[in-house]
Amino acid sequence: MSAFPSPDNQLTRSVATFICGTEAAALPSDVVALGKKSILDGLGLALSGSVARSGDYVRRHLADLNLSAGPATVIGSNLKVAPRFAAFANGVGIHADDYDDTQLAVAKDRVYGLLTHPTAPALPAALAMGETTGASGRQVMLAYHLGVEVECKIAEAIDPRHYQTGFHSTATCGTFAAASASAKLMGLDLETTLRALSIAGSQSAGLRENFGTMTKPFHAGRSSESGVAAAQFASYGWTATDKILEAPRGFFRAAGGGYDETAILGKLGAPWTFAEPGISIKPHPSGSLTHPGMTEMLRLIREHDIKAQDVERVRIGTNQNMPNALIHHRPTNELQAKFSMEFCMAILLLEGKAGLHEFTDEVVMRPDVQAMIEKVDFVVDDDAERAGYDKMTTIIDITLKDGRKISGRADFGKGSPANPMSYDEVADKFRECATYAGLSRDKADSVVAMVRDLEELPTVERLLALLSR
Known part of the structure; x- marks a missing residue:
């Protein structure tokens, strides 16, 4: 340039x-x-x-x-x-x-x-x-x-x-x-x-x-x-x-x-x-940088039948620019939650969905939601960094209380050109x-x-x- x-x-x-x-x-x-x-x-x-x-x-x-x-x-x-x-x-x-x-x-x-x-x-x-x-x-x-x-x-x-x-x-x-x-x-x-x-x-x-x-x-x-x-x-x-x-x-x-x-x-x-x-x-009312991770988290929850009570720890790794926008690590209201990777992962684990009804002050401040947020670590990951900033590469590692580890990775979320929503889905x-x-x-x-x-x-x-x- x-x-x-x-x-x-x-x-x-x-x-x-x-x-x-x-x-x-x-x-x-x-x-x-x-x-x-x-x-x-x-x-x-x-x-x-x-x-x-x-x-x-x-x-x-x-x-x-x-x-x-x-x-x-x-x-x-x-x-x-x-x-x-x-x-x-x-x-x-x-x-x-x-x-x-x-x-x-x-x-x-x-x-x-x-x-x-x-x-x-x-x-x-x-x-x-x-x-x-x-x-x-x-x-x-x-x-x-x-x-x-x-x-x-x-x-x-x-x-x-x-x-x-x-x-x-x-x-x-x-x-x-x-x-x-x-x-x-x-x-x-x-x-x-x-x-x-x-x-x-x-x-x-x-x-x-x-x-x-x-x-x-x-x-x-x-x-x-x-x-x-x-x-x-x-x-x-x-x-x-x-x-x-x-x-x-x-x-x-x-x-x-x-x-x-x-x-x-x-x-x-x-x-x-x-x-x-x-x-x-x-597909979710939150910052777009959360969406590859949310899409992959939903897939992992469904594929492995993950229950919130079985989760010990969650690690979310991205490039360095994503935390620069997702700045609310311990949100206390719905607007902060939209820019919180931790909330977005926590609410999916607890509810299996994240729509307009989940992004409210009342839901954000629920004790179980705040407790799950504490289990999510949002960090910069070297592999995600190497993937380039034109991707929103998100790497997920879930540790369950029984010792099992479940991992996933996504560059794009649902609704992107790589995984588009149809007109009927937008409807x-x-x-x-x-x-x-x-x-x-x-x-x-x-x-x-x-x-x-x-x-x-x-x-x-x-x-x-x-x-x-």
Whole structure:
């Protein structure tokens, strides 16, 4: 990687050209199908997130703003507000349970956690601006894909220092996703889209020290809101630089210290990130770095009929970057538990499952859960380290009280491209989230059917109406 590529490469202009020049016909059929799974997943998570405590606070904030009625739906409520605030609310909702999809890495130095949760910033902006402009399902789908692609390629290109020293890439790179999707739906020309990206770059923010608190989903909501606002301000004529990404004082150097221009120049849509290396959908509402281990632990429990009362000790070994994100070793609430490898292993041993109902404060603080957490050692393992940071290699060693040892290893979890969830499996997850939020089965089934044929919808108004209270 060159820390200081040429500032004359017109990188930001190439991104804006991609946004303005790409039409729905350019989306390969496999990318469309993969995107529909993530869109359905995001809608379900916006529903379940609406009944989280953070959802109550978001609606209180919207009330405190004394907003007049707007055109954009806040999912899981009866509110319609200005598009930027709908994007904020729905972005918080999608990320509230840390149950949303995850970008995969290409290069071996691209730590999984360095990359993004692509749907949380991109989809709320596309929905809010699509509803506002009366866009068709096909247009909203295209805007969503453009946002995800820009976000993911920016995250792939920036130096790993960006994440390792504390930036939350979903928040920082996600702002560009929301600006891209909004600019496309607003029909902004090339120069105006350039300025939208630059305004978005000056709003990129979010620090990983807030993982395990409500401020992590706040990052996703604010990045989506900021991207919408950036496109709107650009449309007014607001001025900004035309090289926010590549300039010596621009995003890549200020936020990362450098970037790999070969990871983004000429790579947008070539291939689409959804196709290669792919986007992973979560089967559990916890940090994605826990999922290979959780998938393997479930397999071991079922194959060997492991009972919690028979467990003496558990050793979980990973590369050094995974503990850098899974920072809560003795969690005391549900948000910390999402970033605790120890809790995730403990709850599977005790309950054999880890869904929305297991990630609650009450469950986390149960005496048997806390006692099992104490039996789990989360360490850096040399073999996992050698596997490379583009994998989430997790090595499990379970010692039973009778002296037996059971071991397993996984690089990828269920829901990854290596072990994907089908549309029907994602639909089951959507229904779980919908039921959790109190949506009727009939409405949930209608949403599943509509997203399957999203490109046929004349507008997204009926879809969003089904997701309202």
